[in-house]
Amino acid sequence: MLAAMARRLARPLGLLLVLLVARTALPGFSSGLDRTLGEGAAALLDRTLWAATWLATAFLLVRALDVCVWQRRTPHLPRLLTDLVAALVWIAAGLVVVGRLTEMPLAGILTTSGVAVAVLGFALRDMLASLFAGLALNLERPYRIGDWLEITPGTVGQVVEVGWLTTRLLTQDGVGLVVPNAQLATRGFSNFDHEGGVWRDQVTVTLAYDVSPARAERILLAAAATVPAAHRTGRQPxxxxxxxxxxxxxxxxxxxxxSYAERTEARHEVQAAILRHLYRAGLEPAHRRLDLFHTRLRPPAFEHRGRLDVLLARSDLFGLLDETDLRLLAAAARRRHVPAGEAVVRQGEPGSSLFVVVEGVLxxxxxxxxxxxxxxxxxxxxDMFGEYSLLTGEPRSATVCARTESLLFEITKADxxxxxxRSPELARAMSRILTARQADRSSEVPSTPPPSPGGEHGLLQRIRAFFGLPGERA
Incomplete structure (x- = not known):
């Protein structure tokens, strides 16, 4: 490290030593220079060497500050501040040189330059405001390269460069934004990448008044539970x-x-999950409507069974039933309300029923x-689970636990x-569907129990035996 510092200081130090030696040796050659180059040549060279010595001293001082002070600080000072200090050193050296060469007192130079600076400052007041705002922002560091800033409502970009006068940002659409530092310092902004590292986003949805608060909250939380980005921070929605x-x-x-970078995709996933859960629950976002009634309406009844037959009809297992059987099966099903964290079924326990998920996540x-x-x-x-136990009476092959508060319907063997x-041929169709489903799950998840021995025919015989159905006629 010391060797690297010495190498960086060697050039300005060597230049200064050469100039000092030249000035020291110049008096011995003054008379010869005047005779060769003309009267006053030695004096001109002396003034030139004197000015060069001051500039070389400024060069050495700037390099020494950079090597010995700025780079050794932790954390490093903003580049804008170090450049300003270097500029002040060069300006001071320049004023000394000008004062010596023009033989004007330094006070007079400062007075003259002060008037010029005042006129120039008035003309460049906006630029100077951005310059000093940039200094303040670099000292306080309210944002860094890579942070996402919201400059105005709806205008968000990632910081890619912080300059003397402006800060450059890049939006998610690839559009570059150039914002004056004065605007950031005076109007304010929102930083999505503060020191805490996490921030809260939200989406809104309007539901009809006939959706109870408990049901709406259950559906929304179940939707959020299916989006990994909404749980990555460990804080619950x-x-x-x-x-x-x-x-x-x-x-x-x-x-x-x-991170703000995942906001757009996370919002899409959350809103898609909300629509999906509302659709499966038989609901839709509310919209403006006008109801005209000529008679008194009965109080609305909040019932889930009216859509249970729809969910059953969409499944491959019960999609073979006609509307009458579907309605009878939905009417016979028992409603189960399961709090979050409670197990619905446990692996290995006996069972002879199937569960249909109406609301919630398990x-x-x-x-x-x-x-x-x-x-x-x-x-x-x-979704539904427990169909193998329903059709064969086998023990439960897995444990199902409610992640969020859930609403289920249970269909038993008696149902x-x-x-x-009434339709014995349905047993064959169900055995074929269940055999194919078991084969798919066994290939995807090795821990899943293997298909029934004997394949589809063996499963059909077990279903008939479990329900007491007659066998095939010869």
Whole structure:
């Protein structure tokens, strides 16, 4: 390190020593120079060497400050401040040289230059304001290279360069912004990359008044639970009511992010998840409407069964049933409200029912016997689980636990039995679908139980035996 410092100081120090030696040796050659080059040549050379000596001294001082002071400070001072100090050193040396060469007193030079600076400063007041604002910003360092700043509402860019007069930013659309430092110092800005490192973003959605607060909060939190970016900071999202308007109740889903760079994609994922969960719950964002009634309306009934048959019809397992059977099956299903953190089923326990997720998010895990349980997949609105136990009576093959407050419907063997008795051929179709589904899951997740022995035919026989259905006729 000392060797590097010496190398950087060698050139200005050598230059200064050469000039000092030349000035020292000049008197011995004065008479010869005057005879050779003319009267006054030695005096002109002396003044030139004197001026060069002062400039070489300024050069050495600037380099010494850079090597011995600025670079050894932790943290390093802003480059703008060090450049200003260097400029002051050069200006001071220049004033001394001008005063000596013109034989004017330094006070007179300062007075004359002061008037000129005043006139020039008035003409360049905006530029000087940006210059000193840049100095203040570099000293206080409210932002750094790479930070995301919001200059005006809706105008956000990443800092790529901080100059003497301006700060340059680049938006996510690739558009460059040049902002005067005076504007940043006087009007203010928002820094999304402060020392805390995390900040909260939000999206809003308006729901109808017939959606209860508990249900709306459950749906919104379930949507946020499916977006990894909303949980990366470790802080949990929340949902709050912000307004009661003509169209409905305006909700805000708030979540934490680590960087502004992921804001656009995170907002897209969160809003897409909200629409997906609302769609599966049979809801949609509220819109302006005008209702005209000629008679008194009955109080609305909040019922989920009306869309349970729709969810069943969309599934490959129950999509074979007609509308009558779907409505009967939905009417017989039992509603289950599961708080967050509670297990719906546990691996290895007996079971003979299937669950349909109407609202909420659940985690599926498998106990491997040694070590922690393995997470398999996430269940959201519209998904179902437990179909193998429903059709065969086998113990549960995995543990399903509610990540958020969830609403489920349970369909038992007794609910499905009348449907299979009326249409025995459905058992074959269900065995074929269930066999294909087990094969797919076994290939994706090795810990999943293997397909039933005997394949589709063996599973069909087990379903018939479990439900007491007659076998095939010869």
């Amino acid at each position: 929340d949902a709050r009511i912000v307004a009661l308007g003509e169209s409905g109740v305006t909700w805000t889903l708030r979540y934490w992010l680590q 985690d599926v895990t498998i106990d491997r016997g040694q070590g922690p349980s393995r997470w398999v997949r996430l269940l959201a609105a519209g 499905l039995l009348p449907v299979l008795e």
